[in-house]
Amino acid sequence: MNFRTILVHLDRSGRSPVRAALAARWARAHESHLTGLIPTGLYDGIIPADAIATGMTDYIAESADYLRRRAEAIAREFRQDIAASGPLSYEVQLVDGVTEDAVVRYGHASDLVVVGQSDESARRDTTVHGLAEHVLMEVGRPVLVVPSAGEFSGVPKNIVVAWDGSREAAVALHASLPALRGVRVTLLSLRHPRDGDDAQRLLTHDMIQFLLRHGVQARAESEVTEIGIADALLSRVSDLGADLLVMGAYSHSRLRERILGGVTRQILAQMTVPVLMAH
Template sequence: MTYKTIIVHLDRTGACRARTDLAREWARTHGSHLVGLISTGLIDGVIPAEEILSGATDYIAESAQYLRRRAEAISYEFRERVSAGGPMSYEVRLIDATTVDAVVQHGRMSDLVVLGQRDDDEVKDITTRDLPQRVVMEVGRPVLLVPYAGHFEGVAKNVVVAWDGSRESAVALGAAVPALRHASKVTLLSVRAVHDNDADERLRVPDILQYLLRHGIQATAESEVTGIDVGDALLSRISDLGADLLVMGGYGHSRFRELMLGGATRHILAQMTVPVLMTH
């Protein structure tokens, strides 16, 4: 597998610039075609009232024009930031579908989807507040989630892979292979509870290390027994190792479009300090 098509979700938040820069560098490294995806907001229907002139005779038309101008401004900035890094293959797509539907539908025609972490201080639009978890659960592709705080340049060089032997962690590991090939250090990290007595058989660490080696990836393994929250333990060890990417499975399921995520997944989505490559 390679990341031949990368889609990055664009919006008007301040963190979009860092997200664009990271997506651009991943695309350049992997020889990918980069797609900047913008939902205009016409279907979401959330219009900042202060942006429409009072006394407008046709509020609907004025609102549509405002949303189109906003999308085109985001598009212009994306083009400027991408072209500043030198020639590469890219395009912009302005979509009138809801944000979640646009990212999911177009994301399924890509190899990697790049999203920003939810920032409650900036995201006032309730239609996008659950965007990361919805996309992870529905898109069927790996999702690179970028924290809203900090700037992350280039592809990851020091990667931690959260490994518990589950289906979700196996899918995430497989999806991360192209990224792991570019890393200088890969750590397979298993965090388990004190009374987990079946870990060795389930984890099969020697086998998974050989699997990675056949892909040209030299990895080391660590196992940690913890009495604290698994998400906290992962974040703590990531900090200790100085990692710049976490690979993990997204746990949970969707029922009637209501997401129920596992505790570790929710914790990482809320508290991530480095980009997270997540799949479900």
């Protein structure tokens, strides 16, 4: 298995070039084909108030033309950045559909989908709030979420894999295998004191052997924490100097996570390194 096709969502936000550069580095490292997906925003219903001159008789046509020109400008910048950074198999797709639906639809034809963390400060134009959460639940592919702050200069070399024995954790672990080979990998299990040590569920030794048979050398680490699992996970990622976190998403229903404040939501809100998730 490999990331033969990587899809990256591009938009007008200031983080879009960072996301595109990261996706391009992953594509080169894995000899992938990169698709830059640019939803125009035509059906998102978000057009800057000052984008269309007052007095226009055909506002809909002028809006569509503005959005198309803006998308083409994003595409030009993407192409220029690719050309400046070296050879790469890539394409650009401009689509008029609703952004969430477009990313999911094109994501079905990809091995990895790259999106950005929601950023309230950049919530304008075609920037879509909650895109990562929607794509995670619907696309059926691993999703690489890029933080709304920070620079990420290369492909990850020090990866933490969150392991709790769940279906979602197993899916994420398997989906991340191409990224785990030849790098430092820590299989991290966290629990609260009241949870007990469920070695039968974790099968840590078996998971390490599974990874070894896939050419991945990993070390296992198990910790008991008094704080929230998400906080403990982010803290350990920082302590280890990791540059990628791999984890399953929404082990409980998304409704339950919203009510209880789940680990997935907290990671998506507070992440400081890219996170590869799968549901």
